[in-house]
Amino acid sequence: MSGAAEKQAFLLDGIEVNFQPGQTIIQAALAAGKYIPHLCYHPEFKPHGSCKLCIVNIDGHFGSACTTQATAGLPVQSETPEIRDKRRTLVQMLLVEGNHFCPSCEKSGDCLLQALGYDLGVMSPHFPQIFPVRPVDASHPDILLDFNRCILCELCVRASAEVDGKNVFAISGRGITKHLIVNSESGLLGDTNFSPADKAAKVCPVGVILVKRHGFAVPIGQRRFDLKPISEQPKPAVAIPESKPESAP
Amino acid sequence: MSVSTSQNYSEIIDAVLARHRNDPTRLMQILRETQETLGWLSLETLMGIARRLHQPLARIQGVAGFYSFFHTQPLGRYRVLWSDNITDRMLGGGALMEEMCRRLWLEPGRVSEDGLVSVATTSCTGMCDQGPAMLVNYRPITRMSTQRVAEIVDLIRGEVPLEQWPAEFFRIDDNIRRRDILLGNRLAHGEAIGATLARGPQATLDEIKHSSLRGRGGAGFPTGLKWETCRNATGTGDASAHYVVCNADEGEPGTFKDRVLLTTQADLVFEGMTCAAHVVGAKRGMLYLRGEYRHLLDHLNDILARRRIERLLGDNILGHADFSFDIEIHLGAGAYVCGEESALIESLEGKRGIPRNRPPFPVTHGYLGQPTTVNNVETLAAAGLICAYGGDWFRTIGTEKSTGTKLISVSGDCTMPGIYEYPFGTDVAEILADCGANPENTQAVQISGPSGICIASDEFRRRIGFEDLSTAGAFMVFDNHRDMFEVAHNFAHFFAHESCGFCTPCRVGTTLLKNCMDKIEAGHGSEYDINEIFRINHLLQTTSHCGLGHSACNPMFDTLQKFRPAYEQRLHSLAFEPAFDLDAALSQARQMTGRDDRAAHLEDSVEVKP
Numbered sequence: 001m002s003g004a005a006e007k008q009a010f011l012l013d014g015i016e017v018n019f020q021p022g023q024t025i026i027q028a029a030l031a032a033g034k035y036i037p038h039l040c041y042h043p044e045f046k047p048h049g050s051c052k053l054c055i056v057n058i059d060g061h062f063g064s065a066c067t068t069q070a071t072a073g074l075p076v077q078s079e080t081p082e083i084r085d086k087r088r089t090l091v092q093m094l095l096v097e098g099n100h101f102c103p104s105c106e107k108s109g110d111c112l113l114q115a116l117g118y119d120l121g122v123m124s125p126h127f128p129q130i131f132p133v134r135p136v137d138a139s140h141p142d143i144l145l146d147f148n149r150c151i152l153c154e155l156c157v158r159a160s161a162e163v164d165g166k167n168v169f170a171i172s173g174r175g176i177t178k179h180l181i182v183n184s185e186s187g188l189l190g191d192t193n194f195s196p197a198d199k200a201a202k203v204c205p206v207g208v209i210l211v212k213r214h215g216f217a218v219p220i221g222q223r224r225f226d227l228k229p230i231s232e233q234p235k236p237a238v239a240i241p242e243s244k245p246e247s248a249p
Numbered sequence: 250m251s252v253s254t255s256q257n258y259s260e261i262i263d264a265v266l267a268r269h270r271n272d273p274t275r276l277m278q279i280l281r282e283t284q285e286t287l288g289w290l291s292l293e294t295l296m297g298i299a300r301r302l303h304q305p306l307a308r309i310q311g312v313a314g315f316y317s318f319f320h321t322q323p324l325g326r327y328r329v330l331w332s333d334n335i336t337d338r339m340l341g342g343g344a345l346m347e348e349m350c351r352r353l354w355l356e357p358g359r360v361s362e363d364g365l366v367s368v369a370t371t372s373c374t375g376m377c378d379q380g381p382a383m384l385v386n387y388r389p390i391t392r393m394s395t396q397r398v399a400e401i402v403d404l405i406r407g408e409v410p411l412e413q414w415p416a417e418f419f420r421i422d423d424n425i426r427r428r429d430i431l432l433g434n435r436l437a438h439g440e441a442i443g444a445t446l447a448r449g450p451q452a453t454l455d456e457i458k459h460s461s462l463r464g465r466g467g468a469g470f471p472t473g474l475k476w477e478t479c480r481n482a483t484g485t486g487d488a489s490a491h492y493v494v495c496n497a498d499e500g501e502p503g504t505f506k507d508r509v510l511l512t513t514q515a516d517l518v519f520e521g522m523t524c525a526a527h528v529v530g531a532k533r534g535m536l537y538l539r540g541e542y543r544h545l546l547d548h549l550n551d552i553l554a555r556r557r558i559e560r561l562l563g564d565n566i567l568g569h570a571d572f573s574f575d576i577e578i579h580l581g582a583g584a585y586v587c588g589e590e591s592a593l594i595e596s597l598e599g600k601r602g603i604p605r606n607r608p609p610f611p612v613t614h615g616y617l618g619q620p621t622t623v624n625n626v627e628t629l630a631a632a633g634l635i636c637a638y639g640g641d642w643f644r645t646i647g648t649e650k651s652t653g654t655k656l657i658s659v660s661g662d663c664t665m666p667g668i669y670e671y672p673f674g675t676d677v678a679e680i681l682a683d684c685g686a687n688p689e690n691t692q693a694v695q696i697s698g699p700s701g702i703c704i705a706s707d708e709f710r711r712r713i714g715f716e717d718l719s720t721a722g723a724f725m726v727f728d729n730h731r732d733m734f735e736v737a738h739n740f741a742h743f744f745a746h747e748s749c750g751f752c753t754p755c756r757v758g759t760t761l762l763k764n765c766m767d768k769i770e771a772g773h774g775s776e777y778d779i780n781e782i783f784r785i786n787h788l789l790q791t792t793s794h795c796g797l798g799h800s801a802c803n804p805m806f807d808t809l810q811k812f813r814p815a816y817e818q819r820l821h822s823l824a825f826e827p828a829f830d831l832d833a834a835l836s837q838a839r840q841m842t843g844r845d846d847r848a849a850h851l852e853d854s855v856e857v858k859p
Contacts, residue, residue: 172314178750
């Protein structure tokens with residue numbers, strides 16, 4: 001590569017996007033205000049590459065924008081009908097895999113999965129529901145865990161291990177039985193040292209990790225994605241703490 | 250579980266952990282050995298292990314929960330697992346399992362009330378040439394029959410220890426039907442290593458490159474290039490090192506050639522590993538043996554011990570001051586995905602077997618982040634021969650682009666199932682003729698297992714080789730009376746069971762596919778479901794994280810292309826719904842022919858099979 005000072009750019013849907021050496025496609029795109037859908041990617045964590053929502057066509061091959069390094073002149077396609085269809089199907093898969101009932105979910109309007117569903121034009125779950133049995137865990141005084149909504153992005157696992165240093169969460173099972181577990185003898189969150197101040201309490205893109213008594217501080221209709229579609233909010237990339245009343249216009 | 254005292258129990262765990270130096274990267278072996286002693290992995294056991302390894306309990310639970318052969322619930326003092334490959338089923342395995350359950354008053358998957366026994370299915374155990382096969386407490390029993398079921402039920406009821414069961418039950422045949430350079434190998438121990446040491450690492454690498462040897466696990470990556478990249482990669486940090494890993498996680502249904510190679514030519518495989526170590530500069534090697542081949546562990550360890558005495562392993566190999574290398578067997582625990590090299594490395598490190606994001610590739614950042622060459626058993630055996638005889642010799646065998654020979658694991662509808670070694674370039678028809686399959690009566694061959702390709706009778710002139718039919722070795726023969734839908738249905742269940750669950754498309758998609766095939770099987774399918782299969786196929790091929798997801802739809806895709814009537818006869822309705830009454834439209838024809846019997850009416854002829 002030539003000098004690092006030289007400006008480098010790749011082509012996202014035909015438009016030049018500058019990048020710093022070492023940046024991935026999604027990092028450069030989001031920094032440039034170009035939205036690429038994602039669920040398991042979070043700017044503060046190592047790319048995971050599991051949700052596959054950020055699938056793009058990279059010079060003829062499909063790959064994850066979060067795990068692929070940007071290179072000069074690289075042609076990348078993101079907003080094509082074919083890729084939108086793939087992403088829509090992936091969201092539908094996530095919807096039937098868990099138990100998602102948006103009208104009764106206190107994360108509605110702040111949920112990335114729901115927001116992506118709207119943005120990608122998901123009109124129905126399409127596939128037959130799998131209806132897994134996933135009990136909720138209300139044992140913690142300040143946090144409710146509703147595993148029904150888990151999309152297995154492992155952000156909480158990573159945050160608790162890498163930032164909080166607590167290892168409160170882990171993954172067990174395999175394939176469709178893969179599931180989130182809690183690190184305590186009883187398996188209950190109430191028996192861990194988890195705290196609402198933990199990073200892991202703030203990274204869930206859906207409605208699994210919920211701080212109790214804050215659910216409806218912002219009324220439905222005034223929440224982040226009620227106001228603007230997710231694709232028009234490329235930044236902040238993921239980190240969405242519960243919408244604050246004062247931040248709502 | 251009745252463990253006599255908690256002190257005793259603690260001692261058992263301590264002994265296992267001491268053997269593994271309280272090293273968390275050895276978690277797989279720790280869990281396996283603990284389970285072998287205690288019967289299952291209770292919460293108390295896992296807590297004990299977690300505490301001693303200074304690891305979070307949930308991490309240990311996550312690893313135990315990933316592998317099919319670790320169980321965190323008691324599954325009986327006798328755990329019976331029937332191999333559920335299509336070839337086992339074709340030999341009557343399904344009915345025999347039902348018979349066993351009936352005799353034991355047991356439901357499949359449930360433990361008997363007295364905690365004595367459980368009976369369930371498992372993915373292909375690699376005994377397709379001598380099925381129906383099953384595992385009892387992870388020991389294989391082949392050639393199951395009604396009589397053998399009755400005998401085993403009596404032994405279980407009588408609580409006879411496995412060691413006292415008839416030895417004949419545990420007999421495993423090699424069934425070698427055709428030998429070539431690998432299976433006919435007669436190299437003296439150390440001959441290939443001696444030649445390698447005499448030639449030197451660079452010249453040996455050149456021989457491997459010159460031989461055009463390519464990986465035998467299915468992908469066909471050039472072995473010389475892999476070794477060269479590994480050799481040139483520098484390790485990182487204080488623990489900088491190079492590693493040689495032999496991939497013996499032979500999980501592809503229908504494949505059993507590595508079992509036979511490790512039974513009959515283990516020295517050649519270890520020889521190949523040692524030569525590889527000299528080329529890449531490794532001091533440690535590991536052979537990842539699939540859990541289903543637990544019965545080979547002692548045999549392999551004995552050979553390793555003998556080779557140490559022969560100075561073919563250990564310090565200063567063959568008196569060469571600069572060359573020390575040793576090999577350890579690492580046992581898997583029932584996870585097909587660990588055949589993928591980066592998942593295999595994760596498993597070697599004591600983790601859940603999830604394929605890594607690549608790049609970086611294992612060859613530069615593999616085991617413990619260090620340069621690692623992962624090669625198939627058969628590749629390493631062939632490499633051993635090349636080290637002894639040279640690349641020129643190897644190039645005279647096979648074809649220009651596919652040098653050497655290939656072991657083919659033949660099973661299914663033929664009179665002589667077993668292992669056949671052919672030079673590359675052999676066509677399918679020749680193999681069918683050799684194995685006693687009736688060419689007039691054979692409708693399909695599944696090449697390279699469920700993730701491979703299903704070929705129909707008009708393709709039997711196709712050749713084994715990287716130019717045409719690239720294969721890891723499985724060769725399952727289906728004659729005309731087999732239902733190719735049932736074959737694909739079996740494979741759909743296999744992939745759903747073996748998906749690691751890391752990425753969305755494979756985790757959810759393989760289960761949706763399975764459900765779709767179940768629906769068609771139950772007679773509730775329509776053309777809509779066929780279209781869904783194609784749609785999911787396209788998504789999985791393009792968006793999955795690893796090869797498992799990419800190929801999970803292959804069986805449905807191939808059989809839908811080539812054996813569509815097998816699906817259509819099950820569909821409740823074809824997509825085409827006539828707007829007018831077809832049967833009434835035929836009334837004129839009926840009048841002309843003077844017929845009015847049932848067969849002359851459309852309703853009957855399109856009636857759905859129950």
